[in-house]
Amino acid sequence: MASRTIPVDPFDLVIFGGTGDLARRKVIPSIYRRFLAGQVPDGARLIGAARSDLDDDGFRDMIREAMDEFEPDTDRSRLDEFLALTCYIPVDARGDMGWETLKKVVRGDVISAFYFSVGPSLFGDLAEHLHAHEIIDGTSRVIVEKPFGHDLESAKALNAQLRAYFEERQIYRIDHYLGKETVQNLMAVRFANVLFEPLWNSNYVDHIQITVAETIGVEGRGGYYDASGAMRDMIQNHLMQLVCLIAMEPPNRFEADPVRDEKLKVIHALTQPEPHQVVRGQYEAGNGHASYREDVEDDRSRTESYVALRTTIDNWRWAGTPIYMRTGKRLSAKASEIAVYFKAPPHAVFEDEGARRQNVLTIRLQPNEGITLDVTIKEPGPGGMRLADVPLDMTFAEALEEGTEVPEAYERLIMDVMRGNQTLFMRGDEVEAAWAWADPIIASWTARGDMPKPYEPGTAGPSDADTLLRRDGRHWRSIGDIRKDAGRAEAELKAMQEAAE
Numbered sequence: 001m002a003s004r005t006i007p008v009d010p011f012d013l014v015i016f017g018g019t020g021d022l023a024r025r026k027v028i029p030s031i032y033r034r035f036l037a038g039q040v041p042d043g044a045r046l047i048g049a050a051r052s053d054l055d056d057d058g059f060r061d062m063i064r065e066a067m068d069e070f071e072p073d074t075d076r077s078r079l080d081e082f083l084a085l086t087c088y089i090p091v092d093a094r095g096d097m098g099w100e101t102l103k104k105v106v107r108g109d110v111i112s113a114f115y116f117s118v119g120p121s122l123f124g125d126l127a128e129h130l131h132a133h134e135i136i137d138g139t140s141r142v143i144v145e146k147p148f149g150h151d152l153e154s155a156k157a158l159n160a161q162l163r164a165y166f167e168e169r170q171i172y173r174i175d176h177y178l179g180k181e182t183v184q185n186l187m188a189v190r191f192a193n194v195l196f197e198p199l200w201n202s203n204y205v206d207h208i209q210i211t212v213a214e215t216i217g218v219e220g221r222g223g224y225y226d227a228s229g230a231m232r233d234m235i236q237n238h239l240m241q242l243v244c245l246i247a248m249e250p251p252n253r254f255e256a257d258p259v260r261d262e263k264l265k266v267i268h269a270l271t272q273p274e275p276h277q278v279v280r281g282q283y284e285a286g287n288g289h290a291s292y293r294e295d296v297e298d299d300r301s302r303t304e305s306y307v308a309l310r311t312t313i314d315n316w317r318w319a320g321t322p323i324y325m326r327t328g329k330r331l332s333a334k335a336s337e338i339a340v341y342f343k344a345p346p347h348a349v350f351e352d353e354g355a356r357r358q359n360v361l362t363i364r365l366q367p368n369e370g371i372t373l374d375v376t377i378k379e380p381g382p383g384g385m386r387l388a389d390v391p392l393d394m395t396f397a398e399a400l401e402e403g404t405e406v407p408e409a410y411e412r413l414i415m416d417v418m419r420g421n422q423t424l425f426m427r428g429d430e431v432e433a434a435w436a437w438a439d440p441i442i443a444s445w446t447a448r449g450d451m452p453k454p455y456e457p458g459t460a461g462p463s464d465a466d467t468l469l470r471r472d473g474r475h476w477r478s479i480g481d482i483r484k485d486a487g488r489a490e491a492e493l494k495a496m497q498e499a500a501e
């Protein structure tokens with residue numbers, strides 16, 4: 001399948017926090033990759049801004065080093081050309097330094113976007129200075145990162161700070177899960193085919209499992225993570241967005257507000273789990289890893305590194321269909337997927353013990369993004385009517401023209417900002433609604449003051465999570481199997497590529 005890269009118009013992108021980890025690890029390398037793909041025009045400029053005393057060359061050296069550290073495999077042949085598009089201005093969000101220079105540098109006749117790649121406590125100061133120095137107008141765009149608040153109250157305060165100077169149509173709240181290829185493909189599969197939509201409801205769907213499993217621990221982010229935990233770090237945003245996309249009604253157009261209106265309705269309809277329907281876990285030491293408490297240097301921490309929960313969506317389409325979500329760190333594999341379990345056929349025609357099997361549609365987010373539908377067929381060959389489940393597999397990388405890579409989430413999202421397309425960004429009311437759902441769960445943990453359940457690194461998390469499904473007569477898809485399926489698809493793809501060579 002031929003890939004089409006649509007170039008964007010010339011832009012000035014100011015990266016506040018241009019010397020920080022996120023800018024070096026994700027933002028700048030992503031723009032370089034889009035530059036390599038021909039999507040960044042000659043008239044584009046990247047303006048780094050932070051307090052550090054750097055000049056343009058110092059900033060460019062920093063980018064070179066960041067590329068060495070975070071992107072060792074990316075083609076470097078055009079890096080100097082890319083660096084010529086960059087410059088640096090020392091700016092203090094909380095003081096006067098740099099603002100007049102920035103005003104002179106930002107052009108008024110191209111797209112201007114301001115990436116707030118700094119802690120949220122600086123959002124208000126940045127917006128105020130940009131306004132006071134007349135650097136922004138009604139066409140400017142602002143990009144903000146997670147965490148968007150710590151709870152409903154702080155999210156409302158952040159929204160108010162941004163909306164004092166920007167209209168909602170100018171604000172791009174990043175949730176990098178929305179930039180993942182599979183997540184968008186989920187919408188294509190649902191809304192561009194007649195096959196699934198008639199079955200996409202509680203009459204035919206037995207339940208849905210959403211798993212985001214990680215092998216990493218808190219990786220030097222202990223300070224941030226210990227004040228957040230898996231509920232705030234992952235469930236309130238990334239997994240919530242996945243629930244929205246899997247469950248929302250078809251929007252009348254694939255455009256920002258119709259899509260976000262439908263997502264918002266899902267969040268409003270999400271039921272609060274009962275206390276026994278939520279499991280929190282915290283990893284212990286084991287399998288060569290330190291414990292969570294050692295990682296965050298607090299031997300009394302009650303913060304969860306794992307959450308599993310059961311919820312439902314209180315509307316006509318989904319009444320009674322359980323949605324199970326789980327996410328955790330230091331689990332047995334890095335594997336993320338959504339699995340839609342369809343109901344078994346109403347009557348067993350075949351004698352085979354497993355004749356009333358369930359079809360499962362799995363949407364793999366990582367690794368090896370793709371979609372698999374398990375269907376039941378007769379086992380080929382003689383020997384009677386034995387049934388077997390076989391996967392119909394679509395691995396996205398296979399569908400691409402040779403040499404084309406699936407863009408990473410940040411690449412796609414930053415280019416969407418330049419195109420002025422907010423479809424894959426969270427609207428302020430969505431974020432607030434997600435906090436309104438998550439806050440009572442977190443408050444109930446605080447009120448109870450109980451400890452998360454311990455689990456061993458390298459496992460599937462605490463055993464109570466299994467009980468959560470067993471109570472309903474169901475079981476989790478094994479995290480190892482999720483990984484295995486992705487591995488199988490990866491191996492098939494590799495074999496195809498080798499055969500083509």
Ligand SMILES: NC(=O)C1=CN([C@@H]2O[C@H](COP(=O)(O)OP(=O)(O)OC[C@H]3O[C@@H](n4cnc5c(N)ncnc54)[C@H](OP(=O)(O)O)[C@@H]3O)[C@@H](O)[C@H]2O)C=CC1
Pocket residue numbers: 016017018019020021022023025049050051052053091092093094116117118119120122145146147
């Ligand atoms: N790192 C990551 O992978 C991710 C980060 N995020 C979020 O992105 C944001 C940035 O994170 P990260 O890059 O890791 O943080 P860092 O601490 O690495 O970087 C912070 C940046 O802000 C700048 N800065 C701090 N104070 C000021 C100021 N007063 N005026 C101007 N610039 C200032 C710093 O530069 P200087 O000291 O030179 O001023 C630095 O460039 C945070 O909100 C984080 O939660 C979200 C997802 C992933």
Ligand SMILES: O=C1O[C@H](COP(=O)(O)O)[C@@H](O)[C@H](O)[C@H]1O
Pocket residue numbers: 146214233234336
């Ligand atoms: O936002 C975050 O996401 C990462 C997981 O992202 P993925 O793309 O690797 O699935 C998580 O590790 C981190 O804690 C969280 O802040």
